[in-house]
Amino acid sequence: MDIDRATVDHVARLARLDLSDEERERMTAELGKILEHAAKIQALDLDEVEPTSHAIPIRNVMRRDETRPSLTQEQALSGAPEVEDGRFKVPSILEDESP
Amino acid sequence: MSELHWTSATELARLLDRKEVSAVELAEALIQRADEVDGKLHAYLHRTDERLLEDARASDERRASGETRSRFDGIPTAHKDLFVTKGVPTTSGSRILDGWIPTYDGTLVERCTAAGLPLQGKLNMDEFAMGSSTENSGYGPSRNPWNTNTVPGGSSGGSAALVAAGGTPWSWGTDTGGSVRQPASLCGLVGVKPTYGRVSRYGVIAFASSLDQPGPLTRTVTDAAAFLQIAGGHDPMDSTSIPEPIPDYLGAIESGIEGMRIGIVREFEEAEGTDPGVKSRVGEAYQRLEKLGAELVEVSLPSFEFGISAYYLVAPAECSSNLARYDAVRYGLRVEGPDVVSMTSRTRAEGFGDEVKRRIMLGTYALSAGYYDAYYGKAQRVRTLTIRDLERVFADVDLIATPTSPSTAFEFGAKTADPLSMYLNDVFTVPVNLAGNAAISVPCGTSPDDGLPVGLQLIAKALDEATMFRAAYAFEQDLGWAGSDEGRPSI
Numbered sequence: 001m002d003i004d005r006a007t008v009d010h011v012a013r014l015a016r017l018d019l020s021d022e023e024r025e026r027m028t029a030e031l032g033k034i035l036e037h038a039a040k041i042q043a044l045d046l047d048e049v050e051p052t053s054h055a056i057p058i059r060n061v062m063r064r065d066e067t068r069p070s071l072t073q074e075q076a077l078s079g080a081p082e083v084e085d086g087r088f089k090v091p092s093i094l095e096d097e098s099p
Numbered sequence: 100m101s102e103l104h105w106t107s108a109t110e111l112a113r114l115l116d117r118k119e120v121s122a123v124e125l126a127e128a129l130i131q132r133a134d135e136v137d138g139k140l141h142a143y144l145h146r147t148d149e150r151l152l153e154d155a156r157a158s159d160e161r162r163a164s165g166e167t168r169s170r171f172d173g174i175p176t177a178h179k180d181l182f183v184t185k186g187v188p189t190t191s192g193s194r195i196l197d198g199w200i201p202t203y204d205g206t207l208v209e210r211c212t213a214a215g216l217p218l219q220g221k222l223n224m225d226e227f228a229m230g231s232s233t234e235n236s237g238y239g240p241s242r243n244p245w246n247t248n249t250v251p252g253g254s255s256g257g258s259a260a261l262v263a264a265g266g267t268p269w270s271w272g273t274d275t276g277g278s279v280r281q282p283a284s285l286c287g288l289v290g291v292k293p294t295y296g297r298v299s300r301y302g303v304i305a306f307a308s309s310l311d312q313p314g315p316l317t318r319t320v321t322d323a324a325a326f327l328q329i330a331g332g333h334d335p336m337d338s339t340s341i342p343e344p345i346p347d348y349l350g351a352i353e354s355g356i357e358g359m360r361i362g363i364v365r366e367f368e369e370a371e372g373t374d375p376g377v378k379s380r381v382g383e384a385y386q387r388l389e390k391l392g393a394e395l396v397e398v399s400l401p402s403f404e405f406g407i408s409a410y411y412l413v414a415p416a417e418c419s420s421n422l423a424r425y426d427a428v429r430y431g432l433r434v435e436g437p438d439v440v441s442m443t444s445r446t447r448a449e450g451f452g453d454e455v456k457r458r459i460m461l462g463t464y465a466l467s468a469g470y471y472d473a474y475y476g477k478a479q480r481v482r483t484l485t486i487r488d489l490e491r492v493f494a495d496v497d498l499i500a501t502p503t504s505p506s507t508a509f510e511f512g513a514k515t516a517d518p519l520s521m522y523l524n525d526v527f528t529v530p531v532n533l534a535g536n537a538a539i540s541v542p543c544g545t546s547p548d549d550g551l552p553v554g555l556q557l558i559a560k561a562l563d564e565a566t567m568f569r570a571a572y573a574f575e576q577d578l579g580w581a582g583s584d585e586g587r588p589s590i
Contacts, residue, residue: 008460015419015463016426017456018444027460030518034461035474037519038408041481042473051479052486054309054339055535056296056561061338075202079430088428093439 003032103128104265105587108322111268112170115162122162122173126155126217129175132266133219136590140251141241142261144180145188146220151175154217161215171329172215179258179272180221181228181304182208182313191304192224192254194237195431195450205302206337207271207313210330219267223257226452227422228278228306230254231524234515235454243286244588245551249508252282258316259286264590269317269326275306276410277504277528279314280540284503284554287542287586289323289571290316292528294561295535296341298327299334307417308339310410310532319581320541320572324348327564341562348565352572357392359570361385361557362496366403367527373505376546380553381502384543384574388500391573398492398499402484403530409481410529411522412465416475418455419462425450457518485533493560498570501527503540503554527556537564541571544580 008028012019019027073086082089103125106114114120130148137143158173167173178184181191183201185208190196204212212218225235233240233256243251244264251260255272259282262270272279274292283290291314298313305311315326325348332345363385389395427433427446434449436442451459465474492499504524514521531538540554555574559567580586 003464007464011460011464011467013444014467015459016423016440016444016447017451017459018441018448019456020448023448023453023456027457030457031461031464034411034457034519034522035464038412038474038478041405041408041412041477044405044477044481046477046480046484049480049483051476052482053479054295055482055486055533056294056339056341058296058339058341063335071202078202079199081427081431081433090428090439091435091437091442 003028003035104132106268107319107582108171108174108268108317109319109325111174115173116170122155122158122217123152125173126151126175129219129267136244136264136266139242139247139590140244140260140264141239142222142257142264142266143177144190144221144223144238144257147187147218151217151219158215158217168213168215169329171325173217175217175219175267176211177219177222177258177261177267177270178208179224179255179270181224181273182271183302183304184208184218184221187218187221189221189304190237191228192226192236192238193450193452193455195425195446197432199430203302206299206334207330208302214329222261222270225254225256226455227304227418228254228273228275229418229454229458231277231281231521232514233257234511235452237452240511243508244590245287245508249510249551250285252285252504252508254278255316256282259283259288262286262316262318263288263588265587269315269322271313271330272316273303274312274314274532275310276414276532277525279316280528280538280554280556281504281524283316283540285508285552287552287588288316288318289320289542290314290540291323291327292531292538293327293331293564294341294537296339297345297537297564298331299337299340301334301336305421307414308421309417310414320568320575321349321352323539324352324568346565348568351565352568354569355392356388356570356573359393359498360396360496361388361393362396362398362492362499364403364499364501365397365399366401367501370505370526372523373502374507374546374548376548377502377505377507377553380543380546381555384555385500387574387577388570391577393570396496398496400488400492400530402481402488405481406485406530406533407522407526409478409485410525410533411461412474412478413482413533415458415462416465417462419459419466422455422459454518482533485530489530489534489536497566499558501556501558503527503556507546507549507551507553531558536561537567539567539571541575542580542586543578
């Protein structure tokens with residue numbers, strides 16, 4: 001499976017990984033090699049085989065819709081890098097989405 | 100009592116019960132042992148010595164007033180660093196979580212506390228449990244007590260190194276593709292991958308949710324069964340938890356394997372790349388099972404050759420989704436940027452190590468538009484083939500016996516240059532995670548080639564840990580290696 005640099009750039013953007021040039025070069029080669037191994041299964045005719053997402057099937061796990069103790073606001077915010085007025089603080093999200 | 104640190108949890112429970120040792124004496128012995136060995140091993144990421152002594156004092160008080168929480172009250176443990184522990188740093192081996200202090204205990208941690216087990220600390224691991232050697236830890240690798248120039252295996256390598264060196268009788272790891280069984284094999288220990296859903300994943304930092312399963316690492320089969328009984332069983336906080344009580348594994352553990360049918364997998368025996376020393380020890384182990392009264396049956400798992408390929412699509416796909424939570428907003432590292440996207444992207448580039456980035460990229464690609472059916476979808480269908488294969492074989496046998504790992508402990512750097520060669524370490528363990536079955540690795544001595552431990556894997560039907568423990572116990576007792584001088588590294 002050939003992975004080119006443009007694909008790596010695209011996937012890195014989707015994955016929110018600001019990789020260095022050197023990492024992108026390396027990743028292009030490594031991903032190609034790993035996917036080549038994975039390509040073994042692409043040749044299999046499995047259209048009649050159902051996919052499995054969980055090995056031990058358990059369906060419709062329900063609980064009563066009741067209030068229960070949970071994290072306090074203070075606890076929920078305790079690990080955050082930046083907090084203001086009891087909320088998570090982040091830089092601007094409305095500008096500069098362009099590449 | 101000079102060798103307290105080599106004593107099994109089951110035996111320590113007897114000593115505590117007869118007041119021949121106190122929990123505080125035991126805690127002090129294990130602190131001393133950690134001081135002796137951890138400079139060489141780097142098993143710990145965080146020691147909680149003060150809390151250990153406090154917990155031990157409380158345990159001794161409970162025992163004095165006849166209010167022990169379980170028969171193991173006062174026997175300490177240390178957890179792999181992906182079990183969330185309230186007030187105790189938890190990193191999952193990643194720099195992105197450096198300094199994070201959780202605000203709650205996971206279910207498994209809570210149950211260990213409820214049984215009265217004092218906490219020794221948190222143990223090293225490959226970052227987010229991705230790896231087979233601890234070389235992917237963001238905090239430097241752990242070393243194998245049998246030979247400190249070799250890896251302890253991974254990803255639960257810190258747990259394996261500490262138990263093997265007599266630093267604790269038992270430790271919880273997690274097994275997504277072999278991460279308990281492989282380090283157990285490389286360190287001469289017992290390691291269990293319970294049936295998927297047997298042990299709660301609530302409070303376990305996620306890697307690949309449909310494969311992750313916590314499992315114990317111990318020096319004896321009995322301790323492993325006891326530890327699973329302490330922390331396993333249904334948990335309403337995990338919707339994939341099996342809604343059944345945990346059975347009594349210890350009651351019938353001594354009943355032997357007379358008449359059991361044990362499958363030997365043709366494709367595994369013919370697989371290239373297994374060390375000759377591993378082959379010969381595991382071959383002897385098969386003969387020993389036969390001598391003990393089991394009937395060996397040749398079986399076939401044709402889908403085996405596709406297991407690694409399917410695993411290395413399913414696991415990265417799920418990890419790419421799970422690790423999206425490290426966004427520099429709610430916890431962990433933040434590297435500033437002019438907007439949210441660049442802040443998140445810079446943080447993740449700096450906070451994650453190479454292997455984690457590789458798997459996130461692989462998983463994101465496998466799930467991306469146009470490739471989902473060809474990769475993730477196809478891998479999920481191969482998963483069905485693996486399940487069918489095992490179901491067919493288990494219609495005829497009680498257990499399957501295989502090597503746990505194709506090699507003994509390898510030297511640092513031996514497999515880091517080629518990710519694929521590291522992945523191939525998991526060939527015999529990965530199919531079990533894909534299918535959800537239970538399996539155990541039990542020591543079968545050391546390799547004649549390098550003197551390092553070799554593990555035998557016994558795979559059971561889903562939910563049938565009891566049969567697996569029975570066979571592993573019979574084998575362990577007959578071999579007489581565990582607990583002998585020969586079965587201990589000289590560290």
